[in-house]
Amino acid sequence: MMNRFLSAEAARLAPYTPGEQPLDAQYVKLNTNESPFPPSPRVVKALSRAEVLKLNLYSDPACGQLNGAIAARYGLQPANVISGNGSDEILAFAFRAFCGLGKGVAYADITYGFYKSQAALFGLEATVVSLREDLTLHVDDYMDFPGTVVIANPNAPTGIAIPREDIQRLLEADPNRVVIVDEAYVDFGAESCVPMIFRYDNLLVTQTMSKSRQLAGGRLGFALGSEALIAALNRVKYSFNPYNVNRLSIIAGAAAMEDQAYFETCCNAIRGNRAWLTGELEQLGFTVLPSSANFVFARHDQISGGELYQKLKQNGVLVRWWADSGRICDYVRITVGSMEQLGVLVDELQRLLDEL
Numbered sequence: 001m002m003n004r005f006l007s008a009e010a011a012r013l014a015p016y017t018p019g020e021q022p023l024d025a026q027y028v029k030l031n032t033n034e035s036p037f038p039p040s041p042r043v044v045k046a047l048s049r050a051e052v053l054k055l056n057l058y059s060d061p062a063c064g065q066l067n068g069a070i071a072a073r074y075g076l077q078p079a080n081v082i083s084g085n086g087s088d089e090i091l092a093f094a095f096r097a098f099c100g101l102g103k104g105v106a107y108a109d110i111t112y113g114f115y116k117s118q119a120a121l122f123g124l125e126a127t128v129v130s131l132r133e134d135l136t137l138h139v140d141d142y143m144d145f146p147g148t149v150v151i152a153n154p155n156a157p158t159g160i161a162i163p164r165e166d167i168q169r170l171l172e173a174d175p176n177r178v179v180i181v182d183e184a185y186v187d188f189g190a191e192s193c194v195p196m197i198f199r200y201d202n203l204l205v206t207q208t209m210s211k212s213r214q215l216a217g218g219r220l221g222f223a224l225g226s227e228a229l230i231a232a233l234n235r236v237k238y239s240f241n242p243y244n245v246n247r248l249s250i251i252a253g254a255a256a257m258e259d260q261a262y263f264e265t266c267c268n269a270i271r272g273n274r275a276w277l278t279g280e281l282e283q284l285g286f287t288v289l290p291s292s293a294n295f296v297f298a299r300h301d302q303i304s305g306g307e308l309y310q311k312l313k314q315n316g317v318l319v320r321w322w323a324d325s326g327r328i329c330d331y332v333r334i335t336v337g338s339m340e341q342l343g344v345l346v347d348e349l350q351r352l353l354d355e356l
């Protein structure tokens with residue numbers, strides 16, 4: 001099995017398995033938490049022929065236009081912002097910048113799978129902290145950890161959020177420890193830590209344009225934090241890929257950031273759809289965790305997670321399921337799509353449960 005060309009370091013990696021991305025449109029796709037809506041009309045307009053004709057030139061390594069738009073939106077300075085090729089890249093910069101020999105990283109046992117992949121990539125000592133019995137995260141469980149702490153808030157795939165005050169306690173417990181708060185889903189109803197950036201120079205917030213700004217295919221993420229933290233991330237970026245965001249994505253991201261009205265309309269629609277979906281699932285006998293994200297995490301007493309996933313797929317609906325995942329193996333994660341998509345899902349579930 002093992003490839004003879006691999007370095008010892010590469011042999012120890014733990015590559016992330018992305019959700020299925022079928023190339024045809026045969027599925028109702030509710031498995032990777034994309035937005036069901038198209039990008040803002042302003043994005044479409046900004047991606048002009050004139051801009052395409054400039055693709056012979058490198059992109060701005062400082063991402064000035066994009067970082068400026070992000071800074072303006074959050075009341076920060078451009079020096080408090082770094083953009084990346086998806087927030088996965090930003091997380092990689094952060095893991096490299098703040099962790100290393102004798103400086104480990106801690107994250108939850110049930111959370112975004114990429115933290116494990118990146119810890120392995122950089123050869124970091126990882127401390128895995130169990131969520132509580134009810135799948136909630138308690139910051140008290142991280143208080144004494146001496147290295148970098150990474151918390152997804154809301155957490156994935158549970159969708160459960162913690163209050164900003166909890167993160168604040170963690171930041172205050174050790175001002176020399178970096179706390180990374182991954183706010184990939186924050187726009188769907190959790191409390192953002194961004195307003196605390198001025199008070200805590202050890203707080204790094206990462207966000208993405210993949211979920212709430214309908215640009216998953218544009219690959220855009222960013223981090224917000226103190227000048228010192230952002231400078232550390234830039235040090236890694238300029239050691240890895242100075243032109244990390246391409247010309248068209250810089251333009252698309254800036255336009256998306258500037259269209260606050262469209263952003264709010266889309267987020268509100270998802271929240272409404274989430275409430276409807278949660279009600280329907282509960283009516284069908286599902287247990288649904290309280291979600292602050294654009295997905296719900298649900299299970300049913302009469303059918304296993306694997307069977308749910310398989311049967312839905314056979315009937316044209318893709319959801320996410322994690323095999324061999326211990327206490328979450330009977331849950332499926334369902335992206336909150338359009339009402340049309342969710343209608344198909346609920347009809348399929350109804351049929352499937354009737355057949356049991």
Ligand SMILES: *Cc1c(COP(=O)(O)O)cnc(C)c1O
Nearest residue numbers: 086087088112156184208210221
């Ligand atoms: C989707 C996601 C990301 C990263 O998304 P990008 O598309 O790389 O920006 C980061 N963290 C969590 C928890 C996510 O779900």
